[in-house]
Amino acid sequence: xxxxxxxxxxxxxxxxxxxxxxxxxxxxxxxxxxxxxxxxxxxxxxxxxxxxxxxxxxxxxxxxxxxxxxxxxxxxxxxxxxxxxxxxxxxxxxxxxxxxxxxxxxxxxxxxxxxxxxxxxxxxxxxxxxxxxxxxxxxxxxxxxxxxxxxxxxxxxxxxxxxxxxxxxxxxxxxxxxxxxxxxxxxxxxxxxxxxxxxxxxxxxxxxxxxxxxxxxxxxxxxxxxxxxxxxxxxxxxxxxxxxxxxxxxxxxxxxxxxxxxxxxxxxxxxxxxxxxxxxxxxxxxxxxxxxxxxxxxxxxxxxxxxxxxxxxxxxxxxxxxxxxxxxxxxxxxxxxxxxxxxxxxxxxxxxxxxxxxxxxxxxxxxxxxxxxxxxxxxxxxxxxxxxxxxxxxxxxxxxxxxxxxxxxxxxxxxxxxxxxxxxxxxxxxxxxxxxxxxxxxxxxxxxxxxxxxxxxxxxxxxxxxxxxxxxxxxxxxxxxxxxxxxxxxxxxxxxxxxxxxxxxxxxxxxxxxxxxxxxxxxxxxxxxxxxxxxxxxxxxxxxxxxxxxxxxxxxxxxxxxxxxxxx
Amino acid sequence: xxxxxxxxxxxxxxxxxxxxxxxxxxxxxxxxxxxxxxxxxxxxxxxxxxxxxxxxxxxxxxxxxxxxxxxxxxxxxxxxxxxxxxxxxxxxxxxxxxxxxxxxxxxxxxxxxxxxxxxxxxxxxxxxxxxxxxxxxxxxxxxxxxxxxxxxxxxxxxxxxxx
Numbered sequence: 001x002x003x004x005x006x007x008x009x010x011x012x013x014x015x016x017x018x019x020x021x022x023x024x025x026x027x028x029x030x031x032x033x034x035x036x037x038x039x040x041x042x043x044x045x046x047x048x049x050x051x052x053x054x055x056x057x058x059x060x061x062x063x064x065x066x067x068x069x070x071x072x073x074x075x076x077x078x079x080x081x082x083x084x085x086x087x088x089x090x091x092x093x094x095x096x097x098x099x100x101x102x103x104x105x106x107x108x109x110x111x112x113x114x115x116x117x118x119x120x121x122x123x124x125x126x127x128x129x130x131x132x133x134x135x136x137x138x139x140x141x142x143x144x145x146x147x148x149x150x151x152x153x154x155x156x157x158x159x160x161x162x163x164x165x166x167x168x169x170x171x172x173x174x175x176x177x178x179x180x181x182x183x184x185x186x187x188x189x190x191x192x193x194x195x196x197x198x199x200x201x202x203x204x205x206x207x208x209x210x211x212x213x214x215x216x217x218x219x220x221x222x223x224x225x226x227x228x229x230x231x232x233x234x235x236x237x238x239x240x241x242x243x244x245x246x247x248x249x250x251x252x253x254x255x256x257x258x259x260x261x262x263x264x265x266x267x268x269x270x271x272x273x274x275x276x277x278x279x280x281x282x283x284x285x286x287x288x289x290x291x292x293x294x295x296x297x298x299x300x301x302x303x304x305x306x307x308x309x310x311x312x313x314x315x316x317x318x319x320x321x322x323x324x325x326x327x328x329x330x331x332x333x334x335x336x337x338x339x340x341x342x343x344x345x346x347x348x349x350x351x352x353x354x355x356x357x358x359x360x361x362x363x364x365x366x367x368x369x370x371x372x373x374x375x376x377x378x379x380x381x382x383x384x385x386x387x388x389x390x391x392x393x394x395x396x397x398x399x400x401x402x403x404x405x406x407x408x409x410x411x412x413x414x415x416x417x418x419x420x421x422x423x424x425x426x427x428x429x430x431x432x433x434x435x436x437x438x439x440x441x442x443x444x445x446x447x448x449x450x451x452x453x454x455x456x457x458x459x460x461x462x463x464x465x466x467x468x469x470x471x472x473x474x475x476x477x478x479x480x481x482x483x484x485x486x487x488x489x490x491x492x493x494x495x496x497x498x499x500x501x502x503x504x505x506x507x508x509x510x511x512x513x514x515x516x517x518x519x520x521x522x523x524x525x526x527x528x529x530x531x532x533x534x535x536x537x538x539x540x541x542x543x544x545x546x547x548x549x550x551x552x553x554x555x556x557x558x559x560x561x562x563x564x565x566x567x568x
Numbered sequence: 569x570x571x572x573x574x575x576x577x578x579x580x581x582x583x584x585x586x587x588x589x590x591x592x593x594x595x596x597x598x599x600x601x602x603x604x605x606x607x608x609x610x611x612x613x614x615x616x617x618x619x620x621x622x623x624x625x626x627x628x629x630x631x632x633x634x635x636x637x638x639x640x641x642x643x644x645x646x647x648x649x650x651x652x653x654x655x656x657x658x659x660x661x662x663x664x665x666x667x668x669x670x671x672x673x674x675x676x677x678x679x680x681x682x683x684x685x686x687x688x689x690x691x692x693x694x695x696x697x698x699x700x701x702x703x704x705x706x707x708x709x710x711x712x713x714x715x716x717x718x719x720x721x722x723x724x725x726x727x728x729x730x731x
Contacts, residue, residue: 118582122582122586122589123589123593126636127636127637130582147636180731181577181578181637181639181640182636304634305630305633305634306627306630306631309623309627310627
């Protein structure tokens with residue numbers, strides 16, 4: 001049967017099992033919205049800004065193992081989506097973004113709402129397509145989903161001119177697709193696995209360092225099994241949190257710029273490093289020369305060969321899917337019946353525990369002013385450590401990463417690579433839709449929340465009972481912290497005057513707002529908010545204005561050149 | 569070090585800009601870049617001449633391989649290879665210089681492909697350095713215009729870049 005391009009696009013999404021499309025209509029996508037109107041399998045979530053649509057699809061994807069889908073119109077619809085796309089790209093999140101384009105015969109004429117979407121998004125997508133022929137639409141969408149979720153995942157954009165969405169073609173959705181130039185590796189090379197196993201068995205001061213790849217690959221079980229078999233200390237990047245249980249004795253906490261003392265020193269001083277689905281980025285290992293001063297053997301497992309040996313030299317590169325590689329590695333070690341040097345390992349653990357005994361995340365609580373760390377600790381306690389927690393970007397993000405001990409993957413949803421303020425609330429919408437009935441908290445600041453505050457309206461329309469935990473210190477806290485440390489206390493434009501009354505603002509959108517100003521009110525307020533299962537509650541915590549995130553490895557410094565809290 | 573990287577890619581609109589965009593976005597050098605369809609009309613072959621440390625060249629190869637439309641990549645410098653570039657050079661050729669120019673073209677195995685009253689257009693192929701040598705051998709003032717294709721490379725013997 002012949003269908004229009006718009007109908008084909010929707011049928012393709014149905015075939016892919018898409019539940020939700022996050023989007024915003026406009027001229028170039030009117031036919032597609034018409035096709036959406038005439039079906040009831042896919043639910044459309046009308047956001048208030050296209051950036052919100054992409055972040056929501058992103059939150060949906062991060063909290064599930066599915067591909068998130070966003071639909072935007074041409075021109076400003078597409079450009080508004082770009083920050084969301086770049087956010088997903090940096091964190092390797094599988095998305096398919098469908099954008100409308102002006103009709104084919106207008107392309108290149110500077111038509112109304114025309115922009116070169118494929119050109120603008122090219123550097124921040126895994127791949128993109130401009131569909132010129134309606135007969136190729138179905139296979140293109142099939143390719144888009146295949147590319148988005150396989151290999152190293154990422155966002156894929158499909159740009160559909162308006163006339164293509166109105167032309168007719170026979171609908172055949174291919175059951176599988178082969179792209180001749182694209183065959184990502186699954187299993188690691190056996191020789192390299194053997195070398196890796198040998199190195200791990202010879203290690204005297206080993207560390208396992210894990211990243212977002214563990215979460216994306218669904219490799220938590222394999223990682224936990226391997227780590228337990230070896231009894232090695234383990235640290236995780238911001239993106240990897242939850243990939244290994246934070247409550248496990250072997251977990252040293254997050255590493256990097258705001259990582260724990262024990263994680264960073266173990267990383268710096270190890271003799272064998274097993275890096276898994278992580279990419280040694282600047283926020284993680286700091287100064288690459290300083291990191292290189294200590295000789296160590298590095299085994300690097302990643303599905304993307306270009307992540308390997310990009311910033312540091314690697315001794316054993318293993319290209320493959322993390323879950324497969326870790327499973328194979330464990331089986332190999334298990335059947336070898338060999339063990340690492342237990343005396344050396346005990347000595348190493350003694351050293352690591354000594355670093356750990358510094359208790360670098362300790363802070364002095366106050367009866368006078370709300371400490372942000374305390375809010376996160378209480379949030380963890382009251383949600384049983386089991387909530388989905390999204391965050392924006394800044395101090396609150398780091399405190400959440402440090403103090404909310406994630407025991408499961410896909411519970412910690414934040415913008416790591418791009419560091420996008422405004423991510424938290426729309427991402428939480430996607431998470432809540434994917435997990436109706438689950439507890440979803442959005443930890444944010446008064447700066448970040450205002451970057452996509454309009455989505456409170458979407459939350460009302462779709463009855464999303466998100467709990468917004470705003471750590472409101474009246475400063476762009478992380479900017480203020482850097483200005484205090486590195487710019488002579490000159491707080492250039494980091495103080496926000498004329499903040500809205502967030503309680504009234506929440507109420508104006510039809511939600512519940514709470515202002516919390518005393519430490520003794522923190523716990524009761526959180527309890528009350530989380531008891532309101534059906535309501536979105538905006539908790540406006542007035543927190544200590546001058547609190548800083550510690551430990552801190554300043555930009556460009558080495559992992560052991562750390563600034564600790566003065567109280568320690 | 570200078571490297572010649574050859575790649576096969578889907579002959580699709582936008583594929584070229586993905587490659588050139590990759591080089592500019594990641595700050596890699598491009599000395600020259602040539603591209604044309606192959607005997608299989610669905611594929612183009614591109615030759616990129618670039619330079620960088622071993623680490624950078626390794627990243628360039630990996631990043632190119634990562635592009636979805638790139639079918640195969642070969643770093644010519646990893647084995648024996650041949651390199652050729654075509655140059656057209658238009659020189660002023662009047663009176664006694666006409667004979668001199670013709671002799672110079674012969675020495676470099678160039679061909680005069682167009683003649684006017686006061687100019688020759690000479691076609692020359694060879695490695696980049698041979699073309700450079702030719703330009704150095706003739707008087708700057710006589711060179712009216714030059715155009716070069718950039719290098720293309722091919723592996724020797726059984727070293728083949730084909731799907």
